Structures are given as C-alpha cells and as structure tokens.
Amino acid sequence: MSVPLTKVDSAIAGLSIDEKPIEKDTKHDKKGHKRNSSTAEGVWTMKDLEEQRIEITLPIETQKTGWKLNTSPNTIEDKDILKMLLINPPVKKIDLHFPLGLEVTARNSKGVTIKDALDAIHKQFKKKADDELDNPYLAGFEWDKEECWTRLVVHQTKHGAPAAPSKKSKKKSKDEA
Template identity: 75%
Template sequence: MSATEHPELTKVDSAVAGLPLSPKDEKAPDKAEKKFHKRTSSQAEGVYNIKELEEKQIELTLPIETQKTGWKLNTSPSTIEDKDILKLHLVTPPVKKIDLKFPLGLEVTARNMKGVTVKDALDAIFKQFKKKADDELDKPYLAGFEWDKEESWTSLIVHQTKNGPPAAPSKKSKKKAKEEA
C-alpha cells in the first residue's frame, strides 16, 4: 500500500474523517450543552453554610458530649467507647463545613454536606495527628471544642489536655485490691 492509497473507512474512522453523524448520534451535542448543577441529594435540608449563619447572626451551640470523649488525637476516632457521640452534629444548627483551630496555629476543616458530625471533626483532626508518636504530642487528648463568636464566627477552638479520662480499673488491679483487703 502506498502513501496515497486510503484504506476503506470503518464506522469508527468515519467520525474522525468528518462524515455526518448517524441519526442516532445527532442527539449527542444537545446533551453536552446542558449544564448540570451539583446534586441536591447530597445536600440535606436544614444544613447551613457557616457564612450564612454569620450574616444572619445565628449562634452555634455544641453538644456537651464532645467535652468528655477522652479521645487521643493520634488514635482512630473509632476507639471512642461511646460510639453514639460520633453521630451527633458537631454544632447546632448543622453546617456543611467548619474550621477547627488549635492554639498553636494548626487549622483543619471538617466537612459533610449533610451536616458536620463529631466523627467528621475527629476524622479531620486524626488525619493531622495519625503519624505523630505519643511523645511528640504535648497535650495528646481532646478536651473539647469551644465556639467563640468574638474570635471567629466560622470556626471552633480545639482544646487539648495532657491527661486522658481516668482509666477503668483493669481486672488485675481489682484482684490486687481484693487480696490487700
């Protein structure tokens, strides 16, 4: 075959060669012209953008349960004993995203289009601390979150503590206590 000869065009080649589309393919350009908006099914009713709440001066409240998780920042949030806490919305009214600020300047963002939950916040924090060794953390336990509208309407302050929750006595220590008594 020389350079001037052309092989017979196949169906795939015909589109490339600029031949007219078959009637079935003529609908394709219309579909491309339609612009689709973000799926609304992923947005829950009653979940706000935090900026809207600031504009309307709607104050946030936090569930008290977040203050007593005793969660260690470099461990998975699934290690928390009371799993029900994880399902709670981090703030009321629920928001799509919120910044979590640490005292030393670190800032992480928790997001969930159906409303940021405590688990979303802990996941965002864990992502930052999972590679840190225990001795690298000055205050390794979560003490809770604080919303201070004077400092920032759109973020929460993360409080940490040196000591975790009091450890439940192990079976060995219970035995020792019985033997000593």
C-alpha cells in the same frame, strides 16, 4: 459588498427577520450544577449563619470523649457520641482551629458530626508519635464568636480521662481496700 450577512451587528441595518440566527453550542456553555439530592435540607453553611447572626451550640459530650489525637476515633468507648452533630444548627463544613495555628476542616453534606471532626483531626495527627504531642488528648471545642464566627477552637489536654469518671474509679478502689 453585496454578500448577505449572517451575523447580527448593531452597526448594520437592513437584515431581514426570516434569516436564522446562528445557534450557540449550548453543550459547552452550560455551567456545572450541583444535584439537589446531595444537599440535605436544614443544613447551613457557616457564612450563612454568620450573615444571619444565628448562634450555634456545641454538645457537652465533646468534652467527655477522652480521645487521643493520634488514635482512631473508633477507639472511643461511647460510640453514640460519634453520631451526634458537632454543632446545632447543622453545617456542611466547619474549620477547626488549633491554638498553635493548625487548621483542619471537617465536612459532611448532611451535617458535620463529632466523628467527622475527629476524623479530620486524626488525619493530621495519625503519624505523630506519642512523645511528639505535648497535649495528646482532646479536651473539647469552643466557639468564640468575637474572634471568628465561622470556626471552632480545639482545646487539648495532657490527660485523657475526664475528671468525673476518674473520681468514681478512685472511690471504688478505696471501697475495695
């Protein structure tokens, strides 16, 4: 056995230092790396918020949409609501839990907006007929940190128009009569 060894083995002594080590094929050893440009600064993950116990806040505007779950979010009259962040601080993705067990995920690398959440919900309900939905309108979102820190509960209602605007319209009709 006088053949020179080319691999380094801890059990064999006496290899000279000038021998070249075998190079690994680094092309296949590289792990995938996400581009930094695709992640926005100041955008959290729900797990990070939970670990650091950072409380989130929801905009009140989500309760004023009067949006029907099986229609496109673009049918909402106030388009400015759609551009607002769903929660503050912004997150990349959030699970939306329905009381009957359905769960959908809204995603946006720059921060989930109300439109992202409504799009995710609409994707689940767009093929449902009106008579298939018991509560077809969005009533709003609720964050229950005691139940689950990392998701929002979606509330639904039978009637789409919020209470305040419907009262105003009744007053107008009384004034006209």
